[in-house]
Amino acid sequence: MIRFENVSKVYARGARPALDDVSVDVSRGEFVFLVGASGSGKSTFLRLVLREERPTGGRVYVAGRDLSRLSSWKVPSLRRSIGVVFQDFRLLPNKTVHENVAFALQVIGKPRHTISTTVPEVLEMVGLDGKEKRMPHELSGGEQQRVAIARAFVNRPQILLADEPTGNLDPTTSLGIMRLLDRINRTGTTVVMATHDDEIVNEMRKRVVELSTGSVVRDEIDAVYGHRESILPAVGQTPVLDAPGRDAPAVVHRVQVTPEPADLEAERAAEAAAARAAESGDQQPAAALPAAPAVEDRPVDQRPVAQAPVEPVGPPAADRVPEPGSPDDVVQQVLREHERVRAGREA
Numbered sequence: 001m002i003r004f005e006n007v008s009k010v011y012a013r014g015a016r017p018a019l020d021d022v023s024v025d026v027s028r029g030e031f032v033f034l035v036g037a038s039g040s041g042k043s044t045f046l047r048l049v050l051r052e053e054r055p056t057g058g059r060v061y062v063a064g065r066d067l068s069r070l071s072s073w074k075v076p077s078l079r080r081s082i083g084v085v086f087q088d089f090r091l092l093p094n095k096t097v098h099e100n101v102a103f104a105l106q107v108i109g110k111p112r113h114t115i116s117t118t119v120p121e122v123l124e125m126v127g128l129d130g131k132e133k134r135m136p137h138e139l140s141g142g143e144q145q146r147v148a149i150a151r152a153f154v155n156r157p158q159i160l161l162a163d164e165p166t167g168n169l170d171p172t173t174s175l176g177i178m179r180l181l182d183r184i185n186r187t188g189t190t191v192v193m194a195t196h197d198d199e200i201v202n203e204m205r206k207r208v209v210e211l212s213t214g215s216v217v218r219d220e221i222d223a224v225y226g227h228r229e230s231i232l233p234a235v236g237q238t239p240v241l242d243a244p245g246r247d248a249p250a251v252v253h254r255v256q257v258t259p260e261p262a263d264l265e266a267e268r269a270a271e272a273a274a275a276r277a278a279e280s281g282d283q284q285p286a287a288a289l290p291a292a293p294a295v296e297d298r299p300v301d302q303r304p305v306a307q308a309p310v311e312p313v314g315p316p317a318a319d320r321v322p323e324p325g326s327p328d329d330v331v332q333q334v335l336r337e338h339e340r341v342r343a344g345r346e347a
């Protein structure tokens with residue numbers, strides 16, 4: 001789903017690379033934590049996936065597309081297959097909860113009746129039913145992040161990128177947010193999350209890709225946040241590099257995701273649903289979303305695969321509507337609107 005092949009990124013001539021010969025392969029449906037010290041290149045990685053930045057070396061593939069060959073007018077459609085969640089939520093302060101989520105669908109030209117059915121379903125999924133009319137400032141931090149996640153997910157992206165989504169939240173609230181992201185991941189959405197939150201990473205036990213000054217120094221499944229030293233004795237893992245650098249291979253462990261039988265069933269059903277959706281020329285209605293009771297109550301490590309929502313992960317809206325010069329770039333529109341409102345406030 002996401003492949004980095006020997007990717008380097010140097011922002012300014014003479015500066016040290018923000019990413020240095022990074023090769024990482026993220027399979028469809030995986031959940032990956034990107035960890036590493038401040039400045040290690042996590043956000044740069046995410047920006048390259050969104051094609052907000054271009055690599056100075058190597059290639060980035062997203063959903064089979066080589067981003068270096070993607071013409072600019074196709075970037076909005078690429079971004080429609082990617083949801084993004086930020087540390088500071090970036091909600092539109094002058095819009096209600098419902099309007100914030102609806103905005104992501106309006107931008108891509110979804111009809112009003114689709115919006116009016118889809119938004120409540122997604123808000124229910126994230127545990128915010130009954131709060132549709134609230135303004136962002138009337139919500140807790142955790143609730144605001146749930147709105148942001150609903151907005152990122154309402155368009156059923158294939159990929160969800162999260163840049164420090166729990167960075168502004170207390171530990172208990174963070175755990176609730178992680179459970180929500182976990183549920184979204186179980187629908188088939190690939191999740192890549194940059195974080196400094198060791199408690200969360202240790203609790204979730206997902207794949208962890210660790211960056212250090214732009215290089216991958218660890219890539220492990222079922223991993224903890226840890227430090228490189230502490231993972232050396234891990235059983236069944238390729239030994240971790242002692243001194244990663246130019247001469248050393250950047251990827252220390254390739255992940256094989258073996259779906260459980262129930263996952264396979266869900267995947268097949270999702271594929272069938274996706275095929276039907278492709279035939280009808282529309283995405284699957286959000287009615288297939290699960291209700292969200294007890295998001296908070298379920299242990300993170302419990303795998304309720306039997307109840308796992310059967311979600312189509314495709315077809316990417318991106319592939320269906322290539323519109324030259326299209327303004328329907330959700331990420332950009334949301335950020336632009338956010339900036340516009342903030343500038344208006346400051347003026």
Ligand SMILES: Nc1ncnc2c1ncn2[C@@H]1O[C@H](COP(=O)(O)OP(=O)(O)OP(=O)(O)O)[C@@H](O)[C@H]1O
Nearest residue numbers: 011012017018036037038039040041042043044045
């Ligand atoms: N737009 C930019 N122009 C120049 N240098 C940049 C730019 N963005 C990032 N960098 C540099 O690239 C390196 C990696 O930054 P990046 O933001 O990717 O790290 P990070 O791991 O996400 O850090 P943090 O955890 O603090 O968010 C840093 O040295 C940073 O100063």
